[in-house]
Amino acid sequence: xxxxxxxxxxxxxxxxxxxxxRSSQLAILxxxxxxxxxxxxxxxxxxxxxxxxxxxxxxxxxxxVQSFVALGExxxxxxxxxxxxxxxxxxxxxxxxxxxxCPVNIITDAAHWTRQRLRIPPGWRPHxxxxxxxxxxxxxxxxxxxxxxxxxxxxxxLVQRGIVFGLGFGWxxxxxIFLFDVVVSRRGWCGHLCPVGAFYGILGVASPVRIxxxxxxxxxxxxxxxxxxxxxxxxxxxLRGVDQSTRVxxxxxxxxxGRCIDVCPDEVFRFAWRYGAEPxxxxxxxxxxxx
Amino acid sequence: MSNGNKLPRSSEHSAxxxxxxxxxxxxxxxxxxxGLLLASYGEQARTHPVAALRxxxxxxxxxxxxxxxxxxxxxxxxPFDTLRLARFGESMATGTPYFIARDVPCEMCTDIPxxxxxxxxxxxxxxxxxxxxDMGVAVVTGTDTCYSITGVAHCTACYFACxxxxxxxxxxxxxxxxxxxxxxxxxxxxxxxxxxxxxxCILPEAAIKVLPRDLVSHxxxxxxx
Ligand code: SF4
Ligand code: SF4
Ligand code: SF4
Ligand code: SF4
Numbered sequence: 001x002x003x004x005x006x007x008x009x010x011x012x013x014x015x016x017x018x019x020x021x022r023s024s025q026l027a028i029l030x031x032x033x034x035x036x037x038x039x040x041x042x043x044x045x046x047x048x049x050x051x052x053x054x055x056x057x058x059x060x061x062x063x064x065v066q067s068f069v070a071l072g073e074x075x076x077x078x079x080x081x082x083x084x085x086x087x088x089x090x091x092x093x094x095x096x097x098x099x100x101x102c103p104v105n106i107i108t109d110a111a112h113w114t115r116q117r118l119r120i121p122p123g124w125r126p127h128x129x130x131x132x133x134x135x136x137x138x139x140x141x142x143x144x145x146x147x148x149x150x151x152x153x154x155x156x157x158l159v160q161r162g163i164v165f166g167l168g169f170g171w172x173x174x175x176x177i178f179l180f181d182v183v184v185s186r187r188g189w190c191g192h193l194c195p196v197g198a199f200y201g202i203l204g205v206a207s208p209v210r211i212x213x214x215x216x217x218x219x220x221x222x223x224x225x226x227x228x229x230x231x232x233x234x235x236x237x238x239l240r241g242v243d244q245s246t247r248v249x250x251x252x253x254x255x256x257x258g259r260c261i262d263v264c265p266d267e268v269f270r271f272a273w274r275y276g277a278e279p280x281x282x283x284x285x286x287x288x289x290x291x
Numbered sequence: 292m293s294n295g296n297k298l299p300r301s302s303e304h305s306a307x308x309x310x311x312x313x314x315x316x317x318x319x320x321x322x323x324x325x326g327l328l329l330a331s332y333g334e335q336a337r338t339h340p341v342a343a344l345r346x347x348x349x350x351x352x353x354x355x356x357x358x359x360x361x362x363x364x365x366x367x368x369x370p371f372d373t374l375r376l377a378r379f380g381e382s383m384a385t386g387t388p389y390f391i392a393r394d395v396p397c398e399m400c401t402d403i404p405x406x407x408x409x410x411x412x413x414x415x416x417x418x419x420x421x422x423x424x425d426m427g428v429a430v431v432t433g434t435d436t437c438y439s440i441t442g443v444a445h446c447t448a449c450y451f452a453c454x455x456x457x458x459x460x461x462x463x464x465x466x467x468x469x470x471x472x473x474x475x476x477x478x479x480x481x482x483x484x485x486x487x488x489x490x491x492c493i494l495p496e497a498a499i500k501v502l503p504r505d506l507v508s509h510x511x512x513x514x515x516x
Contacts, residue, residue, distance in 0.1 A: 035367070041367075044363075044408075045362040046363055048361050048362045049364065049410050050362060050364075051364060051408075051410070059362075064360075067357055067358060067360065067411070070357035071354060071357045073412075074411070075410060075411050077410040077411070078360065078410050081410065127315070127317070129318065130318050130321075130322070133319065133322040134325065137323070137325060137329075138329075141330050144330065145330050145333050146357045147356035148356065148357060150329075151360070151361055151385065152333055152384060153332070153385070158385060158386070161361065161376065162379070164363075165366070165375075165378075167378065167379075168378020168379050168380045168381060169378065169380030170378060170379040170380075
């Protein structure tokens with residue numbers, strides 16, 4: 001009654017980016033599965049490296065970096081694959097990998113949802129730089145041992161490879177991450193530890209596709225965006241900034257998931273282009289595409 | 292007055308610095324710990340079960356674990372479903388390809404599609420003749436069970452299974468107490484370790500097994516042609 005809420009937003013408006021994102025994650029998984037399931041080999045391999053339509057190689061750049069420091073050489077195929085993948089994320093946002101591709105994100109989002117339902121307090125808050133240190137450790141240990149170290153335990157490839165090639169005891173990793181995020185630390189794995197996310201974050205440090213708090217004056221301080229954001233610290237400068245400070249969320253940790261756009265009742269956020277003119281409310285049209 | 296103001300501020304400052312240093316040291320310590328655990332886990336994964344054979348063209352195990360990106364493209368292009376990727380929990384590096392000869396041996400494809408599919412140098416493209424492959428070496432381990440050797444029957448299953456019979460394996464005639472035996476005999480310089488013989492051995496526990504070459508011969512596994 002008291003609230004001066006804007007016109008009620010439709011279910012689609014409230015779930016749009018989440019729906020698109022889940023569809024993307026499942027579609028990518030599906031493309032790897034139609035081979036073994038239906039003998040349609042558009043994609044062969046897994047997220048570590050793959051071959052598309054029997055011609056285009058894709059390779060995870062983080063694995064290539066580890067292999068390079070381990071052996072001092074990589075093949076042209078692996079390098080081309082890594083450059084293609086890295087180039088894509090440099091443009092659209094490094095952690096787009098996290099919110100639009102990585103299968104673990106589905107697990108950690110589920111954990112977050114569970115934790116909220118059960119009203120579990122935030123728990124352990126690791127050092128903000130910890131994931132970077134872990135990433136550095138992966139590279140250093142690979143160089144030291146001459147092997148691709150993170151791939152021994154990497155939940156990202158482990159889960160996806162497990163689904164495509166057979167899981168074995170990989171479910172233990174899935175369960176551990178889920179429990180860790182529910183019980184030990186809020187957004188613990190993806191928000192604080194995962195070195196793969198940290199690596200992709202670095203790739204997207206200057207990416208032009210960003211979320212912006214274009215209509216930040218309309219913010220009614222409900223806090224829904226902070227509640228839903230996997231990396232809430234990235235929102236503050238853009239949303240709470242005044243005057244000339246940029247409305248664009250420039251922090252590399254932002255995953256471009258668009259969940260803030262979905263949940264904001266005041267329609268403060270939208271996808272924007274980082275460079276050039278400051279994105280403003282002038283175009284509050286909610287049909288902008290993330291490209 | 293100014294002194295009074297300064298003191299608490301600087302002690303607050305140094306307390307903050309101590310906290311910062313402690314936090315950083317803690318993070319660095321835990322990260323190093325994780326690194327050490329990973330390194331030792333990797334060391335363990337390096338010695339995998341002897342029954343697990345790498346695909347043809349696989350480079351030296353140490354380098355293999357630095358080169359193989361665990362993509363499974365070799366697995367996909369093997370027409371005989373010989374290869375599989377190690378699952379988490381198996382006692383070898385997660386995601387790396389192997390085969391168990393007794394389950395599905397390598398059929399020694401002349402075009403070596405597995406190695407051709409490999410995007411890295413884990414399976415070396417310098418292997419062009421599958422006859423030069425060195426996945427292991429067959430050894431007659433069941434000298435007390437092999438039907439041919441014990442004279443129960445003139446079996447020859449392993450001999451006929453071998454894609455390069457008469458080179459890699461022969462049945463050597465042996466006479467004892469007026470009885471004639473034919474003894475399966477592997478010629479290590481020609482054996483590729485494909486495992487066809489092990490697969491076809493008619494005994495419940497194969498009397499001929501493919502073992503890693505360095506376990507069998509001590510002259511560094513040089514492959515003589
Ligand atoms: S942080 Fe790691 S596990 Fe989480 S979504 Fe990103 S890559 Fe996946
Ligand atoms: S040579 Fe042929 S049968 Fe043997 S592992 Fe390679 S693809 Fe499979
Ligand atoms: S194709 Fe090469 S890199 Fe991929 S799993 Fe097989 S050996 Fe490893
Ligand atoms: S002796 Fe056995 S392992 Fe060796 S090449 Fe012949 S069948 Fe293959």
